[in-house]
Amino acid sequence: MKAKVLVTRETFQDVLDYLAGHFAVTANQPDVPMDLETMARALQDKMGVMTALTDKIDAGLLARCPDLKAVCNIAVGFNNIDIEACTARKVMVTNTPGVLDDSTADFTWALILATARRLMEAEAYVRAGEWHGWKLKQFLGNDVHHRTLGILGMGRIGQKVARRAAGFDMQVIYHNKRRLDANIERTYNAAYVGLDELLARADILTVHAPYSAATHHMIGKTELAKMKPDAILINAARGGIVDDAALIEVLKSGKIAGAGLDVFENEPALNPAFLSLKNVVLTPHIASSSTATRHGMAMLAAQNLVAALDAGRPPNWLNPFA
Numbered sequence: 060m061k062a063k064v065l066v067t068r069e070t071f072q073d074v075l076d077y078l079a080g081h082f083a084v085t086a087n088q089p090d091v092p093m094d095l096e097t098m099a100r101a102l103q104d105k106m107g108v109m110t111a112l113t114d115k116i117d118a119g120l121l122a123r124c125p126d127l128k129a130v131c132n133i134a135v136g137f138n139n140i141d142i143e144a145c146t147a148r149k150v151m152v153t154n155t156p157g158v159l160d161d162s163t164a165d166f167t168w169a170l171i172l173a174t175a176r177r178l179m180e181a182e183a184y185v186r187a188g189e190w191h192g193w194k195l196k197q198f199l200g201n202d203v204h205h206r207t208l209g210i211l212g213m214g215r216i217g218q219k220v221a222r223r224a225a226g227f228d229m230q231v232i233y234h235n236k237r238r239l240d241a242n243i244e245r246t247y248n249a250a251y252v253g254l255d256e257l258l259a260r261a262d263i264l265t266v267h268a269p270y271s272a273a274t275h276h277m278i279g280k281t282e283l284a285k286m287k288p289d290a291i292l293i294n295a296a297r298g299g300i301v302d303d304a305a306l307i308e309v310l311k312s313g314k315i316a317g318a319g320l321d322v323f324e325n326e327p328a329l330n331p332a333f334l335s336l337k338n339v340v341l342t343p344h345i346a347s348s349s350t351a352t353r354h355g356m357a358m359l360a361a362q363n364l365v366a367a368l369d370a371g372r373p374p375n376w377l378n379p380f381a
């Protein structure tokens with residue numbers, strides 16, 4: 060008899076077909092998000108689950124799902140999963156690193172350019188029929204080329220963002236938990252600096268750190284106050300790394316020039332004050348959302364699930380235990 064697995068959110072049909080070759084699959088193609096109770100019921104008798112970042116997997120849920128052996132997240136981030144609780148119950152957890160790096164870096168650049176050059180404001184102006192002629196000072200924005208890019212979190216995605224900065228003749232500085240090897244710094248022409256220096260020197264500060272208790276509100280009131288008045292802040296990593304209420308205050312008072320945000324605290328119920336600000340570009344957590352990349356993420360999560368339940372050694376195993 061095939062092991063039973065659950066796919067919590069809509070996915071690509073060929074990913075479901077691949078899973079069906081190994082397991083008895085319960086899918087949620089109507090894509091109705093599951094609350095805790097629905098998820099706990101759906102996971103009864105399931106050995107594996109393919110989760111989205113919207114699914115919270117915690118000790119309480121795990122205690123109600125005694126057959127569960129693998130949680131395979133369709134995301135590189137895994138802050139929706141209590142890893143310790145999974146390890147305590149010998150539940151394997153996997154993520155999808157690598158496949159989304161380039162698409163996320165591309166989208167980060169879309170946010171940088173749209174924010175610095177006021178693309179959304181200008182587009183809305185044209186659509187509203189308000190454009191009645193060329194003016195020298197129309198939608199004056201900030202240049203991106205030849206300026207200083209500050210990268211907070213210089214992992215795989217941060218490095219892809221740095222690589223793209225070369226085309227804009229930028230100076231790249233970064234801050235990371237650990238300083239990178241000199242060879243990697245040379246590859247990206249990136250200089251390591253302390254957090255305070257990063258905040259003070261960056262014309263564009265872009266966040267690519269993982270979210271955890273250690274990075275919660277890492278960019279808050281104090282840090283924002285250290286940024287230049289014409290700087291912009293970009294976050295395509297995770298909500299919660301930036302203190303959204305503090306960011307709204309500095310955007311309102313013009314203490315920084317703007318922000319490009321793909322992620323928020325308490326998604327999708329973002330702080331409504333963002334909506335009335337003109338100097339912010341808002342997108343709905345889609346940085347990795349190209350067709351090829353989202354498909355790659357879903358297929359990698361499925362491959363992790365097959366390797367976890369068939370062989371006990373998934374390639375992207377986050378909590379290896381004996």
Ligand code: DGY
Pocket residue numbers: 112133134135136137159296344345346347
């Ligand atoms: C991730 O992979 O963590 C992304 O946020 C998903 O879109």
